[in-house]
Amino acid sequence: MAETSATHEHAVTSEVGRLRTVLLHRPAAELKRLTPRNSDKLLFDAIPWVGRAQEEHDAFAEALRSRGVEVLYVTELLQDALEYEAARERAIADAVADLRFGDQLRRIVAGYLHDLDSEDLAHTLIAGLAHEELKAGHGLVYRLMDRHDFIVDPLPGLLFTRDNSTWIKDRVAVTSLAMPARRRESALTGLIYAFHPRFAGVEPVYSPELEHVEGGDVLLLCPGVIAVGTGERTTPAGVERLARKVFAAGLAHTVLAVPIEQRRATMHLDTVCTMVDVDTVVMYPPVAHSLTAFTVTADSGDLRVAEPRPFLEAAAAAMGLDRLKVIDTGLDPVTAEREQWDDGNNTLAVAPRLAVAYERNIETNAQLEAAGIEVIRISGSELGSGRGGPRCMSCPILRDDPSAEARPA
Template sequence: MHNNNFKIGVNTEIGTLRKLLVHSPDSGLGKVVPSKAQDWLFEDIVHLDTIRKHEYDYYIKLLMYFLDPAKIKGKLNEIDAEENKRGFFKPNHPAFHNSEHVIEIQNLLADVLADDSIRKKLTAAVCAIEGCTYNLQLKLTNTNPKELAEIFISGSMADDTMIFAPIPNLIFTRDVGTTINNHILLNKPAKKARVRETMLMRYIFFNHPFFAAYRNNILEIPDPTQHFLRPGDEPAFRTTLEGGDVMMVSKNHVLIGVSERTSEEGANEAIRLLFENNVVEKVTVVKIPAKRDYMHLDTVFTQVKRDTWVILHSIAHSPKYNELEPINFLKEPEKLETTTAIQFHKDKPGQPKYFEHVEALLNDISQNDLGSPTPAKIIYSGNNVFPYDSREQWTDSCNLLALKEGVVVGYDRNDKTVEAFKANGFDIVNVKDLVADLESGKVSPETLTDTLILMPSAELSRARGGFHCMSLPILRDDI
């Protein structure tokens, strides 16, 4: 499946989605143990079969109707029959969709592993970071590429023996990199749990024929000079950056969150790379409290339309700063839970622009970057009612994926946020009904407008990420 006309290019969060990278839940997700859940960045353990058959499966079907309808439309009944018989939502099944628009990372990995020299190098690299024996390394080197791709991702051999930890976070493909115009900025993870997936992705981006024309457009963030001479294992000044903290909001403008997972050093290096390579003209850094609840920028707000955003109110408006309050003298300023937005412009070094709050920034993007004639409309998580605002943000009410402008995908459990969407004129549709209507032709992706598509979420939401996290767009239309 190698296509020389393969294009990448993303310059907004909301242009009609044409290609994205996904990873279907693999067996490793079903092997997260409670004692390791937090180390592997999970808050809970999930039921794999439910996720595969009753949740993620709808996501893939929905994406196929929007991005690659020829492979699904008119075939839903036979696909369902096949699934009931054998379950073919797994990448290693011969009847898997193998789309060049809804692109499965495991397949890309199998493609690059088919090259002998790459297979040897990558196996040696994985075995080095996982501390495997030399004999195991030889055995893996001689494994069939499709099977080996699955082993590298799930951590288990074909007979289900675990040989190293799974990488359960790979379903959150957003975090491995971000498409910025026709460049790809690779991540640099903050946690050890994500080191292997980052390396696998690096090999894919640099070696897969899909990305051959873009090899010189892949941006990697280096470690600080001579960091190895500094004391401590995980020093505070490490450059870390995860894709969930990077948003391409308009042709010349990128947002970077400084968060629990992305450091100031990481943001600084990314700005340097983006400006030196003339990728964008301005970068706005949004500093959010480094808390597990917030994790990444895209867990606290995402864009819905040119003039509409969904956000957690406490991030949109930090508590008002009163310099006479004793607490401000008692605590260092950075310990106060505030969110700040600072914009850097390539042509105006040393003259950053400060926004009084995040909402002002979102309004500036809507009106000045995207040409919205009216001020930005803000939809609040949980309809801005305590405690539903923070409860629903925890289950990803602010983490929506736009399939096209105004048509977004989110979880069905965030009832108050759904009410807020309704109040703002959005149609609410359940994915099961929508898939049936797309199949029958009653609805078409082209005519759908201002719609929140609700996805089943009992198990997926335990993994702590929504559909923005579960997608890495690599091609969107201009808006």
């Protein structure tokens, strides 16, 4: 606990600079809490086989380590942070703020959580607290709850660490998640950044009480240029607020607001577009040439919003490129739709032209390799049940400047 941020760097300026440090969450007991009764509420399409999901996640982490990436885990960092009394108090206050409780049950739950050590408290905050586990429960609210209900909801969505925080240069945006079932994720991540010694001195550039922004919608196209998907999850007001924040902090000069159609398979911008090289994206073909973007820049303390242009055109112009190269998800319309559903283009760049992808998306991976992208294949049969791929499951904390990367011949 004596380490300080003086020994650690935190900076991310692009999607593809060589990855040095990443934050992951290894799935555990919270996935075991998923049932046919609550999976929709908790935003999972299927009930995953937890043991296999853990094996797949361990292989994902090892694939990153084998390429020289330092892997940090949410649970371990949270346990460390909860050694501090101020962090414990804040975590417990967040957990019992639910208006369902009423005064009596709130006091009982707070007392139960206060009695837990740091390891058990971290476990409960993530895995949740079931009605039948609170043996001291009593009172009207407790008695009228269904015995299968959770008093503190589990957080299976914490698996997707990209959504609740994203780094922009040396500042972290702790995001404002739109779905009620996931909002405590940001509170826990924010707790880590606020109290863990590794992040001492880090200044947040965004916080959960602001307008809705989710990390899966935020793509750092190159230093100074950010594309932000705009729809149900990340609202136009959220994009505007993020733009004002990053411009004021000198973190970017251009934000592209990209409206996206909200469907189950296209929740975030990174479900239809990710980067695999400094000038190359992999995209779902039906939207590649229909996406538009509003270019937002600073203008005398306010925002200037240009007329919409095709996304690929607007992005290339903002990045100073003649054009962006596009690799299609799939090979034909049927394959493209299937592999889009299976997160075929939700890749994680480990370095320029080196990306992690689910092995099941055979055609998309073949397209990537044909374009000169090396693919690190991982299994995702169980991890994918929450509709998220390698990018969704990872929050980069440190990347090299992509302009310093040696380009292959």
